[in-house]
Amino acid sequence: MAEAFYIGMDLCTDFTQMSYYNDITREPESISQLNNKETYMMPNILFYSRDTEHWYVGGEASEARFSEDGIIVDSLFENLQNTEPVEIAGKKYTYRELFLMMIKLHVDSFLYRYEQAVVRKLVISIQEYNKEIHQILSDLYKIMDVPEEAIEITSHMDSGLYYIFNQEQDLWVNSVALFDYNADGLDYYRIDISRNKKPEIITVIHEDYSSQMSLAKYGTDTHSMDNDFSRIADYEVKEAYISSVFLTGIGFSGKWMKKTTNVLCQGRRVFVGQNIYTKGACYRAVGGEYKEFYDRFFIETKENVLFDVGISLGDEKDTFVPVAEGGKQWYNTHGKVEVILDDTDKVGIVYRGRHTGTEARETVMIHGIPKRPNKTTKLSLSVEFENPTDGAIIIKDLGFGKLFPTTNKIYRKEFSIKNL
Structure with missing residues (x-):
């Protein structure tokens, strides 16, 4: 009997992350690259090998491009509006077709590790609503040969909520802070809970700090980055009583936070991880008990219908x-x-x-x-x-x-x- 998986995918411009639901641990588990068990961020690139007449994706594509004769295809996000066809091995592809192929191959690279594995539900989390990407992804179920309802698209904000509210309740007894420091800059989300009303209300407040903090601004000057972030963090955590802080995004990789750590860790728990959105999407894919917080709380965000x-x-x-x-x-x-x-x-x-x-x-x-x-x-x-x-x-x-x-x-x- 085929094993069916619930999968969460965090689809970003340069990298994709995935997780699957482990029925034994009852938790999402991050999926590593096939050729590197320590790496979970899979490059969004394709490689067609003329030697093997085979398509590679992610880390395998990065590796094969140096050992086999073939064609590398990258910058897929940037070329989605490019209508010029790409000819590979005598066949013409649009960038949209290659984009969908990339996503399918990312999923297949995981399913191939199991005998007769299939997708039960795939939830794809993107940064925020993008009409073009939504339209393209609406055809994904066809090439993956799954029912249309087996694939769903959500946002980083929704995935973040799914992740946070499926952690132990002590972490969200009061407000929760989420800092997202990615290639576009720093975003801050404060998740407040009003418990004096029924239903209880979750409100998300967003602050865009990308004009003040971006990876391009600092380069290797992590000292200035630490100073600037500590100032922002100090201001925000004083605005509300924060139970816990979640830090995600490639900007938080590396050990550059020294002054900021002292600010954030005063009386609250702090978590750093690149897998918040993919695991949140995985919780959403499973549904059931993991979406109970949506039944318990009335959720007000900038993207929700009220x-x-x-x-x-x-x-x-x-x-x-x-x-x-x-x-x-x-x-x-x-x-x-x-x-x-x-x-x-x-x-x-x-x-x-x-x-x-x-x-x-x-x-x-x-x-x-x-x-x-x-x-x-x-x-x-x-x-x-x-x-x-x-x-x-x-x-x-x-x-x-x-x-x-x-x-x-x-x-x-x-x-x-x-x-x-």
Whole structure:
């Protein structure tokens, strides 16, 4: 019987990290490079060997390029908009095709270590929403030959929350600090928990320090970097009572923090690791008990939808039927229901704040459908979001079987919900 894995992937510009869920330890475990057990950051490069007529990825590609005759393919992120085809071994590829091949090969390089291993769920974490990358990754399930729902895309912020709230509770009894120091600079996230309300509220505050701290700015001057970071850290940890601090990103590699260590370690626990996002994505892939914090807390981030979208059945109880439930990232907020009109040509739309319960309502008139007997018009309603507050409700006429064929009419009602 094939072994099925839950996999988390942190997909960055230059490197990819992966982890898998260990059923025995009940924890995500980082996946090392096949040819270097001490390295978990896999370069985002491909190499086609003319000698073996074989594709290599990551560390194996880096190694093979020096020992075999072939073609190296790198800068895949930077070339995603490049429409010029790349010809390799007599076959033409687009950079988008090579990008998807790279991701598949990263996963395959792990699966090949087990007999008949398959992907049960793959969650890919990227820094933040990117429309182009999301569109490209939407086709990944096809080349990986898995169900569409087996692959999901999330953000570093969401992965960070999954990781932090699946650690021991003592680490998040108060606010949590997350510093991310990557090639683009330093970002700071403070995760606050309001426990005097039900449900409890998680709020994420973001500060962009990239203009003050970047890897390019310091070069080898780690002394100045330590001084600048200690000043920023000292300011931020005094703004709230911090239980724990998490440091991630290539900027925190090396032992340059001396002054900063004294600042951060005063009465709080500090963790440094490059695998926070990949392990958080792995927790999300598993779901179940690992997503219970999303049920316990009301989570407010800049990417989460804070309201439900549904319809009113118009009955005596004014029954609310959700079409799309909020509480998660807007690009992962979807939903669809089917309804049968009962002596009406209207659909009552309801927007309900998840935390406040406050509602906003509007009515959509269904025009242009032939007159049919009562309860013989079926509609489908789905919701799509453009950002956390704006989106549209799509209403389609489904007809009613062979007796009353569909008109194929589609109605689009856009919405913008700012305060609920």
